[in-house]
Amino acid sequence: MSSVKLGFIGTGVMGTGIIKNFLKNGQEVVVFNRTQAHAQPVIEAGATWAESPHAVAAQCDIVLSMVGFPQDVETIYFGSDGILAGARKGALLIDMTTSTPTLAKKIAAKAAEKGLQAVDAPVSGGDIGAKNGTLTIMVGGDKTLLSRLQQLFAPIAASVNYFGPAGSGQHAKMANQIMIAGTMTGLTEMLVYAKAAGLDLDETLKVVGGGAGANWSLSNYGPRILQGDYTPGFFAKHFLKDLRIALDEADNMHLQLPATQLAKQLYEQMVNTGKGNLGTQGLITMNDRWDQA
Structure with a gap:
């Protein structure tokens, strides 16, 4: 998994800890955050900056996001400069924001229309879990992706749990x-x-x-x-x-x-x-x- 380029949108308290653990595991990570200064700690740790969610998605095989509110998720996914507009065919999109089940279903449906895969994967464990790589992750989406997700999340999570189709993780x-x-x-x-x-x-x-x-x-x-x-x-x-x-x-x-x-x-x-x-x-x-x- 370390040879796969990851994109990560959102470098807040949780995102920073998660990104740093991916970097420690040897992953190449491209990041975007609404306020670039807040991404500086992960850039200093080895992440690469991109100018938009579109720019992140255009160069990554897997795109993860963890932002504040459902409206922020809407913007980074469906905006003209968003993930869905820039994603490579076959890419895996993972929203880790705690958001609405309805929005998770909408993202999964739009992703499928574009030949993409999308899952909702909110987490529990707080800043301590993000820092220590001991998060609990709750997954909704295609069950056949579970083993791939477990491998991907190994550096950041103590457990990865599947709950059902899109929206179930939320x-x-x-x-x-x-x-x-x-x-x-x-x-x-x-x-x-x-x-x-x-x-x-x-x-x-x-x-x-x-x-x-x-x-x-x-x-x-x-x-x-x-x-x-x-x-x-x-x-x-x-x-x-x-x-x-x-x-x-x-x-x-x-x-x-x-x-x-x-x-x-x-x-x-x-x-x-x-x-x-x-x-x-x-x-x-x-x-x-x-x-x-």
Whole structure:
């Protein structure tokens, strides 16, 4: 796989970690980002810059993307200077953005019309997983591509999981985000409660994390919160986007998800107060009792 030229569009927190791991594995990677300065770390690590998604796709056998919002995915795929306009026949297109199942299906259909293959492959694991190459990847698309994807993703993922046709990877990611809505709200409220009760917070994290309350959010974000570190492993504004997608999809299936709805409202309050660029753990700053001595 190392002889295949990869294109990667999106050099944010997640994309940067992923690209660097591909480069460490000996892959040749061509990159584009809306703001070129944000691509500088991966360029310095050995990636090659291209001037547009079209320019990336025109020279690569496999094109991956991880951008912020569904509208960004629309632009990089369907714009006049986009991936579909520039892609080589037979190319494999992989959108790793957490986006809508409907858009994933649209990309797959348009790709097939052009003699291309496309899959949706959103990830879980945050900035830590991207940096350490331990992401969990959820795939929707042609199942015959799975072994190829497992080989491709080996430098960046601990597991690659197939869920069904186009859009299924996005549905799996929505299930993941619904779960995280519970663990993040639980983590932040648990810490506020423990602090108000006068408990040692380090000891509380240790004990809760060693029992039935153990979860990834607690292990990875609990220590950051205690250090006052709200830098984004995952932006709150992007998590809000995910919760909105999840609830829209739930509505389409005539489902009621009241706890997820409440989590969405809490993150809306956070984003609306100008804290959308904090990490998801920054939700705790919305509780007035947290910052009290």
